[in-house]
Amino acid sequence: MPVWLREYRWRQSAAAVFLSLPLPPRRASAASIFCTEQYLKVSIPPFLFEAVLYAPIDDTSSTAKIENGNIFFTLYKKETGMWDSLMMENANKEKLQYVRENAVLKAQEKAKEEAEAKKVTKREHDKYALEATMKLEEAERKRIENLKEQERQKVTRELELWKNEQTYMEGQMRIQREEKLHQEVEQLKEKKKEKITKPTIPNEGTSKITVKPTKGYPSSNSMFSENLKEEQLPAPRSAGTIKINFTSRVFPTALRESRVAEEEEWLNKQAEARRTINDDLAELKDLKEEEKNPDWLKDKGNKMFATGNYLAAVNAYNLAVRLNNKLPVLYLNRAACHLKLRNLHKAIEDSSKALELLTPPVPDNKNARIKAHVRRGTAFCQLELYAEGLQDYEAALKIDPKNSTIEKDAEKIRCIIQGTSQDL
C-alpha cells in the first residue's frame, strides 16, 4: 500500500498552474513523474501522489523541476480560466480508475506516435546520407572515367598521326621505286644511244649504280643496301640432325606440378605392393597352397592357442601377418599369445597395432576393440604401469559399460594405484 502524499501547495494564474510538492527527505532522485492531459502522478516508492486535474492541461509544454526536496510543476492550462480547485471534485473511485486508465492509454499512444515520428525522421536522414555518399562515389568514378577517356583520346590521336605517317611513307617508297625503275629505263636508253654514238668515257657504265635519287629518304638507302645484302647472305646451312631425349617418366601423360603429389602416392603404393609380393615369393615358394591363406593360418593359430601351444600359434600368426598385414584380428590373437608367454611389450605393440587398424570405431568392431583394450591393459598392469593399464580398462568400459568383469578388474587396479600412492 502506497503512502499518499497529501501535502502540497498550489497557486494559479490565468494560463498556468504552479504546484509545489514537498518530497520525503533523501528520495528526490528516485521520483518518477507521469503526466497526461488530466492526470498527474508522482511515484516514489512507497510514496505516491496522484491528482486528477480540474481541467485539462497541455502536458507537452508543462514542466517539472526537482529542487531542494520539492518538485515544482508548471502546468499550462489548455483553456484559460481560473480553477476552483486543483483536483476534480466528486471524484468517485470508478471515475478515478477510468481517468487513470485513460491517462495511461493516452500516454502510451503518445509514446507510440513519437516513436513513429522519430523513425520516419531517422529514415529520411539515412536516405539523405546514403544519397550523399552515392553522389560522392559517382563523382569520383566519373573523374576517373574522364581521365581514362582523355588518355584514350590522346592515344587515339597519336595513333592516327602515326598511321598517316606510315601511309605517307609507304606512298613515298612506292614513288621512289617507280622513280628508280624509270631512271633505270632512262639510263638503259641512254646507254643504247651511247653505243650508237661513240663511248667517250668508259666509266659511265660503272657509275650507273652510284646514281641515286636525290630525295635522301633513309628507306631508299636501305633498299639499295638490301639488294647488296642479298648477295652477301650466307649459303643455306649444311643439314644436320640433333637427336634428343625427353625427361624419363613413369606415366604416359605429361608432367604437371599439381599432379605430382598424387602421382608420388600412387607410386609408393605400387612399390609397397610389389615389395610384399617379392618378399613372399622368395621365401614361400615351398609352402603349400592352403598355408598361403591368412584365414587358414589364423584358424590354425587359434587351434594351437586352445591347446596351449603358444609359440606355434605365434608363428602361425606371424606368417599370416606377412601375407596380409591389414587384418586386425591377427594382431589381437597374437597379443593374447604374447600375454600368455609373458612377452608383455610385444603384447602391447600388437594390441596397439590392432587398435590402429580398427579405426573408425563402429559398433561392428566393438568386441574387437574391447579385447584389444583389455589385453593391453593387462599387459600394462603386469608391467606395473598401472596408470596406463587403468586408462585402457576405462576405455574398454566406455565401449561396453555393462561388462562386469572389466569393471571388477578396473576397480582392482584403482585400489592398487591408491594403495601404492598411499605407501609413497
Add this chain to the structure above:
Amino acid sequence: MSAAALERPQLVAHAQHALSYTAFECKWVPRSARLLCLGSAPRGTGLLQLYELRGGRLALLREIEKAKPLKCGTFGATSLQQRYLATGDFGGNLNIWNLEAPEIPVYSVKAHKEIVNSIDGVGGLGIGEGAPEIVTGSRDGTVKVWDARQKDSPVANMEPVEGESKRDCWTVAFGNAYNQEERVVCAGYDNGDIKLFDLKTMSLRWETNIKNGVCSLEFDRKDINMNKLVATSLEGKFHVFDMRTQHPTKGFASVSEKAHKSTMWQVRHLPQNRDIFMTSGGAGSLHLWKYEYPAQRSKKDSEGAEMGVAGSVSLLQNVTLSTQPISSLDWSPDKKGLCVCTAFDQTVRVLIVTKLNKV
C-alpha cells in the same frame, strides 16, 4: 584508385572486332598500320584476314581462304620489301605466302606429320644477321629449321631418338643471332622440357624441365647475345632465365612468378624495351611485367665456376579483357605500346599501353 595508380602504364582498349572464326594468331604487318589474323573457319578450312586500323575501328581489307586451318605465322624471315608471311597449318605444312598474290605459295613443304604448333623466323626485317631461317615445332615431337632457298628438306632437324616415346613440341623460338654464324633455337614441350639447340655446333646446349607444359617461349631479343628467355607454362607460372652465364651443371639461373591462376598462353617482349613483356592468360587477362636486373649478374660458386644470378620481376599493370583465353599477342614493331591480341571468344582487340616511356 589513387593518383599513383594512374601513373602506371594503362592498357587502353582501342578497337575491337568480332570474327566469325577461331583465330589462333595475330601479327602486325611490319611498317604499316595493318594486322593479320589467321585461324580456322567453322567448316574446317584455314582463314587469313588482313585488317587496317582506321579511326577506332578495324576495317577488313582482304580475306584469304586455304585448304587447311592455319595455326601460326611469322614475318620474321622476310625482307622489309617483300613482307612474305610464313605459316604453319594443321596438316603439318609450312608455306610462305606473298600477300599480294596469295593463290600460290612462294615456298611450300610438308614439314611435319602432324600439326605445326609453333613457328618463328629470324634474319629478316632488317633485324639480325645471317641467312633468314624459319623454325617449326610440331606435335610429332620434332623441331625443324628451314631455309627458303632449300626445297623439301630442313637445314636442321631435332628429333627424338629412335624408339623413344615422343612429346609434343608446343613452342619454338630463335635467339642469339648476333652474327652470321651464331644461332640458337629453343624449344618447349608439353611435358615441361625446355631444350636449347645450338645451330652452329649442331648440338644440344642446355635442357631443363619446368614441371608443367611449356606454352610459350621468347628471347627478349633475337639479334643480340642471348640475354633473357621467358618461358610460360600451364598452371599459371612463368620463368625468366638469365642466359648470359651458363653453369656447367646448374645451367641458367631463373626466377619464376605465378599469375593469372590459369594457363599462361603467350609471352611477348616489347620490341622497343627488352625488359618489359606482357603475358596473356587462360582467364582472358593480360599482365604487363618489368624485369629488373640484379646488382651483379653473375657470381662464383664454391668450385669457382661462374653462375648466373636472376633478377626480379614486378607487375606493372593487368587487365581482364575477356572470359576466354587470349591465345595470341603481338606488339607493333613501329609504334611503341600498340599491341593486338586475339582470344577464343572470336574477337580481335587492339590495345594501347600508355606511359611506357616513364617505366
